Amino acid sequence: MLPAFLLLLLLLPPLLSVHHANAGSLDTDVAALSAFRLAADRSNALATWNNLSSNPCAGTSPQPWRGVTCAGGRVTRLVLEGLSLSGSGALPALANLDGLRVLSLKGNALSGPIPDLSPLVGLKLLFLSRNALSGPVPPELGKLYRLLRLDLSSNNLSGAVPPEINRLDRLLTLRLDSNRLSGPVDAIALPRLQDFNVSGNLFSGRIPAAMAGFPAEVFAGNADLCGAPLAPCKEEAASSCPPGAAAAMAATKPAAEGGGGKGKMSRAAVVAIVAGDFAVVGLVAGLLFCYFWPRLSGRRSDRRHREGEKIVYSSSPYGAAGVVAAAAAGAAPERGKMVFLDDLSGIGRRFELEELLRASAEMLGKGGSGTAYKAVLDDGSVVAVKRLRDNPTPVAASSSSSSSKKEFEHHMTVLGRLRHPNVVPLNAYYYARDEKLLVYEYMPNGSLFSLLHGNRGGPGRTPLDWAARLRIASGAARGLAFIHHGTRRGRSGTAGSKLEAHGNVKSTNVLLDRAGEARLADCGLAQLGCCSAMSGYRAPEAPAPASASRPWATQKGDVYALGVVLLELLTGRCPAMAAGEGEEALPRWVQSVVREEWTSEVFDLELMKDKGIEEEMVAMLQLALSCAATAPEQRPKAAYVVKMVDEIRACREEPSSGRGELSSSSSMDESSAVSDSPAVSEGGGGPAVSQ
The missing domain is CATH 3.30.200.20 (Phosphorylase Kinase; domain 1)
Incomplete structure (x- = not known):
C-alpha cells in the first residue's frame, strides 16, 4: 500500500503540470507565436518577436512585440495587417492562443485552408480578409459562440456556407464577399447582423425575406441570386401577371400558333368576349355616375353656401x-x-x-x-x-x-x-x-431618430460621429433641465404658470436647428391629453395608455425617457425593437450585456471608426443606465445629467494620455474594427454600472 501511495506522490506534479499546460499559459502563447513566425514571416516583419530576450507581455521589454497585446499575463490581441505574411501552414499554430480575443490578419498572403479555431473560445473579432485562403468555410467556426465580427472576404474560399454558422447568434458582422462560395443564402439566419456582404460569389436561389432589408450591393455579382432587393425570381415574374391577362394569353396562344383543334377558341371569339366585358363595365359605371352625381354636387353646393x-x-x-x-x-x-x-x-x-x-x-x-x-x-x-x-x-x-x-x-x-x-x-x-x-x-436638420436610424446600411448615409452625439445629448439634457427647473422663474409670477414636465421625450422629439443644436419639441403637449409616452420610452411606473384616466407626465418619467435616448445614441438601436416587445426593451438588453461582461457589443457599429472614445462611452453608458433605473427615486435630476454630460465632453479637450485605444493597430479603422479593450470587455479595471 505504501509504495502505491509514494508512486502517486511522484506522478502528481507531472500530471498537474500537464493540466496547466493544456489550460494555456504565457509559455504556450510564446511557443505558438514563435511557430507562427517561423512559418509565415519570410520578410522579417516580425523581427521584434524574440522569445529569448523579451517577454511579449512585459511592460519593461526593450522592444514590444509587434501587433501583440496582453491582458492578465496572456496574449489577447494579435493584429498583423498588411505585413506580407505568407505560407500555408502558419494559421494552425495560432489555435493554441486560447486567451485570444481579437485576431486580425487582413491584407497578407496567407494560403491554405482555414484551420480549426474552436479552441479560441473567447474570440470576439476574427478578420482574415484579403489573403489567399482556400477550401470551405470550416463548420468549427460555429463553436466560437462569443464571436461578434467575422470577415473572410477577398479570399479563394469555396463550397456552401455551413449551417453551423447560425450558432453565432451574437454575430454583428458577416463578410464573405469576393470568394467562390456557392449554394443558397437562405441558410444564413442571424438575427443581429448589421454589416453583411456576400457579393462576388456563386450563390444561387431566392434571397429570404429576412435579408430583403439589406441594399442590393451586398448581393451583387451572384448571377443566380434573385428576389428582393435584386430582380424577382422567374416564378415570381410569371405569377405577377394578372389572372385575366394570363387567361387571355392562354386563350390566344392556340390561335397564334395556328391550332384549330377541338376545344380551342378562335381569335374572333376572344375579341368578342373582351369587347363584351368592356361594354358591361361601361354600362355599370354610367349607371353609378347618374345615380350619385346629383347628390354629390348638391351636397357640395350646400356646404359652400353654409360655411x-x-x-x-x-x-x-x-x-x-x-x-x-x-x-x-x-x-x-x-x-x-x-x-x-x-x-x-x-x-x-x-x-x-x-x-x-x-x-x-x-x-x-x-x-x-x-x-x-x-x-x-x-x-x-x-x-x-x-x-x-x-x-x-x-x-x-x-x-x-x-x-x-x-x-x-x-x-x-x-x-x-x-x-x-x-x-x-x-x-x-x-x-x-x-x-x-x-x-x-x-427645424431644418430633422430629428435625432432620422439621423440615427434613417437609411442605415444604405448608400449615401452619413453616420453620426461621437462628437455630434455628445453635443446632441448635452442639448437635449439642457432643454429638459430648463423645463424642469428653469421655468419656475416664469415672467407672469402666477400660480400654474410653469411647466412641470415635458411628458413625451423621445428621439423623434429631439430636433436639430440650423446650427446643429439639439432642441426638444412637443413640450407640454402630454398635459393636453393628446399624447402619451411612446412604447420604449415609457417609465415602468407610468400607467398604460389604455388605463390612464388623465394625462400623466412627471419629471422622473422624463429622466427615464432621456436615459433611453442616451442609450439610443450609444447603441444605435430603436428602443422598442432592441429586445422584442416590452416597455424596457433597450435598458433591459443593455443591462443583460453589462451583467455578463464589459463588451463592445452594446455600442453602435458606426462609432467604431472614432478612436480613443471607449472611456467616454462607458461613462455615458453609466449615466444612461442610472437615468433609466427601474426605481424612480434612483434616477438623477436633469440638471445632474447636464453636469455629467458636460464633464464627459470636457474630457475630449484634455490630453488623451492613459486612454485605451480601440485597436492596437492604426490600420484597424474600418467599420469592422470593434473595441475589445480589457477595460471595457473583460471586466478587469472597468467601472461598475449602478442598477
Whole structure:
C-alpha cells in the first residue's frame, strides 16, 4: 500500500503540470507565436518577436512585440495587417492562443485552408480578409459562440456556407464577399447582423425575406441570386401577371400558333368576349355616375353656401376636417383665430389663417400628439405646423366648451413662455372647437431618430460621429433641465404658470436647428391629453395608455425617457425593437450585456471608426443606465445629467494620455474594427454600472 501511495506522490506534479499546460499559459502563447513566425514571416516583419530576450507581455521589454497585446499575463490581441505574411501552414499554430480575443490578419498572403479555431473560445473579432485562403468555410467556426465580427472576404474560399454558422447568434458582422462560395443564402439566419456582404460569389436561389432589408450591393455579382432587393425570381415574374391577362394569353396562344383543334377558341371569339366585358363595365359605371352625381354636387353646393370659410376648402393637409363634419351635421361652424405669442423671431411676422392654409405643405411626421407639416408661406418663410389630434383635453378642464377653451389658451400661454436655445419655441396657435393648430419655428436638420436610424446600411448615409452625439445629448439634457427647473422663474409670477414636465421625450422629439443644436419639441403637449409616452420610452411606473384616466407626465418619467435616448445614441438601436416587445426593451438588453461582461457589443457599429472614445462611452453608458433605473427615486435630476454630460465632453479637450485605444493597430479603422479593450470587455479595471 505504501509504495502505491509514494508512486502517486511522484506522478502528481507531472500530471498537474500537464493540466496547466493544456489550460494555456504565457509559455504556450510564446511557443505558438514563435511557430507562427517561423512559418509565415519570410520578410522579417516580425523581427521584434524574440522569445529569448523579451517577454511579449512585459511592460519593461526593450522592444514590444509587434501587433501583440496582453491582458492578465496572456496574449489577447494579435493584429498583423498588411505585413506580407505568407505560407500555408502558419494559421494552425495560432489555435493554441486560447486567451485570444481579437485576431486580425487582413491584407497578407496567407494560403491554405482555414484551420480549426474552436479552441479560441473567447474570440470576439476574427478578420482574415484579403489573403489567399482556400477550401470551405470550416463548420468549427460555429463553436466560437462569443464571436461578434467575422470577415473572410477577398479570399479563394469555396463550397456552401455551413449551417453551423447560425450558432453565432451574437454575430454583428458577416463578410464573405469576393470568394467562390456557392449554394443558397437562405441558410444564413442571424438575427443581429448589421454589416453583411456576400457579393462576388456563386450563390444561387431566392434571397429570404429576412435579408430583403439589406441594399442590393451586398448581393451583387451572384448571377443566380434573385428576389428582393435584386430582380424577382422567374416564378415570381410569371405569377405577377394578372389572372385575366394570363387567361387571355392562354386563350390566344392556340390561335397564334395556328391550332384549330377541338376545344380551342378562335381569335374572333376572344375579341368578342373582351369587347363584351368592356361594354358591361361601361354600362355599370354610367349607371353609378347618374345615380350619385346629383347628390354629390348638391351636397357640395350646400356646404359652400353654409360655411364660407376658406379653411374648409383648403387643399392643405391640415385643413379643418372637424369643421366640415360639424357643418355636415347641421351645426354652425366655429371660426377661430390665429393667436401670436410674445416672440416672433422664429416666424418673422404675423399672418392670417388663410395665408397659412394657402401655403404649400409637406408632411414631416405623424405621432401621438398629431401630425406635423412643413409650410412655406407667401413670402417664402418656413414654419412648422402641428395639427393636434382630435379633441385634446387640457389638464383639469371642465366639461363646458368655454372652460375648455380657457384652459387650452392658458396652457398655450405657458408653452409660449418656454424660450431656451434647446427648446423648440411655440410662436402661435389656432383654436376652434374641432380644430387646433400649433405654429413652431421650423427645424431644418430633422430629428435625432432620422439621423440615427434613417437609411442605415444604405448608400449615401452619413453616420453620426461621437462628437455630434455628445453635443446632441448635452442639448437635449439642457432643454429638459430648463423645463424642469428653469421655468419656475416664469415672467407672469402666477400660480400654474410653469411647466412641470415635458411628458413625451423621445428621439423623434429631439430636433436639430440650423446650427446643429439639439432642441426638444412637443413640450407640454402630454398635459393636453393628446399624447402619451411612446412604447420604449415609457417609465415602468407610468400607467398604460389604455388605463390612464388623465394625462400623466412627471419629471422622473422624463429622466427615464432621456436615459433611453442616451442609450439610443450609444447603441444605435430603436428602443422598442432592441429586445422584442416590452416597455424596457433597450435598458433591459443593455443591462443583460453589462451583467455578463464589459463588451463592445452594446455600442453602435458606426462609432467604431472614432478612436480613443471607449472611456467616454462607458461613462455615458453609466449615466444612461442610472437615468433609466427601474426605481424612480434612483434616477438623477436633469440638471445632474447636464453636469455629467458636460464633464464627459470636457474630457475630449484634455490630453488623451492613459486612454485605451480601440485597436492596437492604426490600420484597424474600418467599420469592422470593434473595441475589445480589457477595460471595457473583460471586466478587469472597468467601472461598475449602478442598477
